[in-house]
Amino acid sequence: MSGRKDLDYYFYPESLAVIGASTNTYKAGYQIVKNMLDYGFTGKVYPVNPKEKEVLGLSCYQTLNDIPGNLDLIIIAVPSSHVLGVMKEAAARGGIKAAVVVAAGFAETKVPELVELEKEIVATARQAGIRVFGPNCVGIQNTRNFLDTTIEPPVVKTQGDISIITQSGAMGGTTLLFMEEQPAPLGFSKWAHVGNMSDVDVLEILEYYGEDQDTRVVGMYMEGIRDGQRFREIASKVTKEKPVIILKVGRSEIGSRAAASHTGALAGSDKIYDAAFAKCGVTRVDYLEELVDVAKGFSMQPLPQGNRVCILTEAGGPGIVAVDQLGFAKHAELAHISEEGRKKLEACLPSMAMICHPDGYIDITAAAMSEHHADALNVVLDEPGVDAVLLITVPPTFLPPVELAQSLLPALKAANKPVFVCFLAGKWCDEANAFLEANGIPTFKMPSQAVRVLDEMMERKKYLDKIARQEGGAPNA
Amino acid sequence: MSGRKDLDYYFYPESLAVIGASTNTYKAGYQIVKNMLDYGFTGKVYPVNPKEKEVLGLSCYQTLNDIPGNLDLIIIAVPSSHVLGVMKEAAARGGIKAAVVVAAGFAETKVPELVELEKEIVATARQAGIRVFGPNCVGIQNTRNFLDTTIEPPVVKTQGDISIITQSGAMGGTTLLFMEEQPAPLGFSKWAHVGNMSDVDVLEILEYYGEDQDTRVVGMYMEGIRDGQRFREIASKVTKEKPVIILKVGRSEIGSRAAASHTGALAGSDKIYDAAFAKCGVTRVDYLEELVDVAKGFSMQPLPQGNRVCILTEAGGPGIVAVDQLGFAKHAELAHISEEGRKKLEACLPSMAMICHPDGYIDITAAAMSEHHADALNVVLDEPGVDAVLLITVPPTFLPPVELAQSLLPALKAANKPVFVCFLAGKWCDEANAFLEANGIPTFKMPSQAVRVLDEMMERKKYLDKIARQEGGAPNA
Numbered sequence: 012m013s014g015r016k017d018l019d020y021y022f023y024p025e026s027l028a029v030i031g032a033s034t035n036t037y038k039a040g041y042q043i044v045k046n047m048l049d050y051g052f053t054g055k056v057y058p059v060n061p062k063e064k065e066v067l068g069l070s071c072y073q074t075l076n077d078i079p080g081n082l083d084l085i086i087i088a089v090p091s092s093h094v095l096g097v098m099k100e101a102a103a104r105g106g107i108k109a110a111v112v113v114a115a116g117f118a119e120t121k122v123p124e125l126v127e128l129e130k131e132i133v134a135t136a137r138q139a140g141i142r143v144f145g146p147n148c149v150g151i152q153n154t155r156n157f158l159d160t161t162i163e164p165p166v167v168k169t170q171g172d173i174s175i176i177t178q179s180g181a182m183g184g185t186t187l188l189f190m191e192e193q194p195a196p197l198g199f200s201k202w203a204h205v206g207n208m209s210d211v212d213v214l215e216i217l218e219y220y221g222e223d224q225d226t227r228v229v230g231m232y233m234e235g236i237r238d239g240q241r242f243r244e245i246a247s248k249v250t251k252e253k254p255v256i257i258l259k260v261g262r263s264e265i266g267s268r269a270a271a272s273h274t275g276a277l278a279g280s281d282k283i284y285d286a287a288f289a290k291c292g293v294t295r296v297d298y299l300e301e302l303v304d305v306a307k308g309f310s311m312q313p314l315p316q317g318n319r320v321c322i323l324t325e326a327g328g329p330g331i332v333a334v335d336q337l338g339f340a341k342h343a344e345l346a347h348i349s350e351e352g353r354k355k356l357e358a359c360l361p362s363m364a365m366i367c368h369p370d371g372y373i374d375i376t377a378a379a380m381s382e383h384h385a386d387a388l389n390v391v392l393d394e395p396g397v398d399a400v401l402l403i404t405v406p407p408t409f410l411p412p413v414e415l416a417q418s419l420l421p422a423l424k425a426a427n428k429p430v431f432v433c434f435l436a437g438k439w440c441d442e443a444n445a446f447l448e449a450n451g452i453p454t455f456k457m458p459s460q461a462v463r464v465l466d467e468m469m470e471r472k473k474y475l476d477k478i479a480r481q482e483g484g485a486p487n488a
Numbered sequence: 489m490s491g492r493k494d495l496d497y498y499f500y501p502e503s504l505a506v507i508g509a510s511t512n513t514y515k516a517g518y519q520i521v522k523n524m525l526d527y528g529f530t531g532k533v534y535p536v537n538p539k540e541k542e543v544l545g546l547s548c549y550q551t552l553n554d555i556p557g558n559l560d561l562i563i564i565a566v567p568s569s570h571v572l573g574v575m576k577e578a579a580a581r582g583g584i585k586a587a588v589v590v591a592a593g594f595a596e597t598k599v600p601e602l603v604e605l606e607k608e609i610v611a612t613a614r615q616a617g618i619r620v621f622g623p624n625c626v627g628i629q630n631t632r633n634f635l636d637t638t639i640e641p642p643v644v645k646t647q648g649d650i651s652i653i654t655q656s657g658a659m660g661g662t663t664l665l666f667m668e669e670q671p672a673p674l675g676f677s678k679w680a681h682v683g684n685m686s687d688v689d690v691l692e693i694l695e696y697y698g699e700d701q702d703t704r705v706v707g708m709y710m711e712g713i714r715d716g717q718r719f720r721e722i723a724s725k726v727t728k729e730k731p732v733i734i735l736k737v738g739r740s741e742i743g744s745r746a747a748a749s750h751t752g753a754l755a756g757s758d759k760i761y762d763a764a765f766a767k768c769g770v771t772r773v774d775y776l777e778e779l780v781d782v783a784k785g786f787s788m789q790p791l792p793q794g795n796r797v798c799i800l801t802e803a804g805g806p807g808i809v810a811v812d813q814l815g816f817a818k819h820a821e822l823a824h825i826s827e828e829g830r831k832k833l834e835a836c837l838p839s840m841a842m843i844c845h846p847d848g849y850i851d852i853t854a855a856a857m858s859e860h861h862a863d864a865l866n867v868v869l870d871e872p873g874v875d876a877v878l879l880i881t882v883p884p885t886f887l888p889p890v891e892l893a894q895s896l897l898p899a900l901k902a903a904n905k906p907v908f909v910c911f912l913a914g915k916w917c918d919e920a921n922a923f924l925e926a927n928g929i930p931t932f933k934m935p936s937q938a939v940r941v942l943d944e945m946m947e948r949k950k951y952l953d954k955i956a957r958q959e960g961g962a963p964n965a
Binding site for chain 2: 036037038042115116120162163165166177178179180181182183184185188189191192232234260261262263264265266267268269270272298299300326327328329330331332334335336337338339345363365368369372374376377378405407408409435436437438439456457459
């Protein structure tokens with residue numbers, strides 16, 4: 012097909028072969044074919060194994076040569092010592108565009124012969140026009156065509172607009188599991204684990220995601236990259252279009268040494284990465300939970316136009332936790348409520364309410380019913396001195412959480428500013444949180460998380476404004 | 489009863505009255521009686537309300553005076569304007585030892601008349617020998633006698649050895665919900681929310697927990713205290729016996745101002761608190777999730793004898809996350825594996841395993857089966873250069889998590905060093921994590937959490953050793 016990018020053959024193959032397909036449930040070659048069938052991949056799947064007649068109901072091919080017609084992608088799920096042979100067969104067959112090499116035991120071992128073997132595999136592939144994912148990798152997932160080449164533990168795959176790149180299969184898989192465990196499962200578009208990056212690397216995928224219509228937010232787990240200049244070029248280009256959130260390990264010297272032993276990547280000084288991330292508009296996070304929180308914020312809410320957050324809380328303690336976190340924010344600060352706004356709040360809230368002590372912090376108190384929550388929310392959303400709202404509530408026993416959430420939804424959905432919600436806590440509020448997220452309103456377990464996410468969204472807004480000024484255009488909306 | 493402490497009448501009352509008991513399900517006076525009955529409080533419960541004949545099947549008393557015999561505790565669940573009148577009746581009746589005042593709208597408002605009203609209520613009580621919890625508080629829970637005076641959302645109450653003190657009902661309730669949501673519910677012994685601290689304050693409760701046989705770990709949510717000298721005396725005394733973990737807000741200047749508006753406590757400079765915590769051996773945490781993690785570590789595992797942690801991982805990424813976090817630890821560092829230990833590991837692990845790159849970090853790789861996990865664990869637990877072990881695994885599809893957990897349990901239970909486990913991730917490993925925790929092995933969602941907990945346990949060990957040296961005794965075991 013003309014006009015297709017190299018990576019299209021990975022993410023949108025029309026046909027693929029699993030080499031080493033097996034009926035032995037302990038083998039990767041069984042699991043991969045099973046994933047494809049269970050998930051319902053829209054293209055053709057060809058199992059290949061000279062020792063098998065049939066795998067999971069599909070006729071098994073003896074060799075790649077026996078497969079008729081087009082073959083875009085091959086998943087090589089054989090032991091490391093057999094990979095070169097398979098790649099030679101693939102090159103000889105012709106017409107194959109892309110390969111995933113699952114086996115470990117190559118350059119990451121730093122054993123000279125195995126480093127050489129990896130190079131030979133890649134050279135063989137590239138001469139035949141085949142690109143290589145891996146080795147030492149689990150490959151690709153795409154929720155658009157129900158593609159899953161991995162051997163990861165089962166994840167419910169929800170379609171969404173977040174795409175993931177990972178240098179660790181385990182961390183990448185855990186990212187999806189954390190996303191699935193949000194009150195309403197947080198969906199994804201594409202997922203890729205690159206292993207040793209002998210050919211295709213994280214930067215090529217980042218660039219691809221940057222141009223992908225189905226990706227609005229990119230999340231990456233990074234251990235290290237080799238070409239800083241190329242990173243800066245690609246990251247700068249992509250962050251202009253969509254947020255790129257990176258969890259990079261090797262922040263400490265000892266962690267950086269451990270990273271070098273994993274994928275063999277040159278980790279390099281963390282300060283250099285940090286400076287590059289800031290310069291390129293990358294959103295850096297320290298923990299996987301943060302990556303998921305920040306991705307959720309970007310995916311569900313518009314960017315705030317300024318740094319002023321109104322904290323509207325029904326309970327003192329969690330409200331103070333939120334304000335306390337604001338004190339450590341890079342950008343976020345308490346909002347300003349006008350004299351008129353304060354009067355409106357006084358008129359609509361219980362007499363015990365603490366309005367603007369300090370300014371922008373409103374404790375509506377545990378006496379607040381549903382209408383108090385909703386009325387106060389509408390007042391602060393209308394305030395010109397408010398760029399974002401964090402609504403916190405600990406629904407008492409007489410205020411069932413779902414009813415409260417339903418009564419708040421009209422105001423939340425009508426807001427043209429980011430609004431984050433914390434319904435505390437636990438199982439008592441699970442259904443309310445799920446209801447809100449299913450309606451596009453992000454919820455967080457604790458207010459401090461919400462503040463961190465808002466702060467990163469404000470950082471991105473500031474970065475985009477700076478870029479727009481440099482390019483002489485109008486500030487980004 | 490002679491020899492009883494004042495707070496015994498709160499935590500172990502033989503009888504209690506709920507004033508304002510109601511059949512109206514929206515009222516606190518209904519919820520409190522319901523909690524008592526649902527939970528199965530072992531003492532006597534007397535509903536009091538002149539307008540009710542019966543509440544939830546219990547005969548309702550017109551006044552406190554009508555209640556025959558001993559009455560240890562009264563829960564005053566009437567509007568704020570009625571509280572003084574009730575306290576006068578209680579004083580006149582005589583024999584009452586303790587009162588909980590639920591209503592808000594007193595000194596925390598900073599309205600002079602209401603500040604005065606609170607003082608008058610306390611003076612009335614104290615003259616009659618009645619201690620006061622609150623006002624503006626939800627009171628007490630005790631899992632030993634099934635006591636619950638609160639109006640908190642429902643929590644499954646599991647018996648355990650962690651006791652909680654909180655200056656926010658919402659934060660205290662959320663703590664229990666977070667504890668309940670651990671893979672195996674993390675139990676508690678006692679729980680207390682003190683509100684305005686007009687009489688009983690957090691320090692008196694801390695001292696009480698210090699002497700309580702059923703409490704091995706204390707957790708506190710703190711906004712501010714008034715008497716620094718008394719805090720230092722009591723905290724120093726209690727931390728010699730058991731860990732005291734404090735989440736104190738008001739770390740930032742703006743957060744400190746918000747805290748002052750909540751309970752009216754003098755928050756004071758955070759640096760002063762921080763120095764006092766360090767001097768008194770208090771374990772300080774920044775987030776509620778951390779408080780629960782650290783309490784779990786202290787509750788389930790012995791203190792490490794030194795700072796050297798062996799990271800044993802089946803997956804590179806999460807292993808590197810753990811090592812990276814070690815690089816930021818106050819005390820924890822990578823362990824040393826002897827030459828002999830390395831040879832044993834080489835002999836028992838798959839050939840691809842990365843042993844001690846760097847020293848103390850062992851990647852057993854995704855090729856590891858159950859026996860590889862268990863054998864390696866036994867080797868490192870025997871090493872003299874290892875004070876604690878963090879075991880990380882991402883069970884592949886062919887290694888069912890529960891089976892793996894079962895095969896590891898003998899080594900985990902036999903360990904005389906702290907061992908923490910991370911089974912990543914999500915629902916795929918829920919049952920395995922629950923199995924391990926039910927058997928006393930703490931599990932964590934991410935390895936970085938486990939490292940933070942170990943680091944705090946090492947800090948406590950160091951503190952206890954210092955105290956022991958100062959007192960001329962032997963170092964604490």
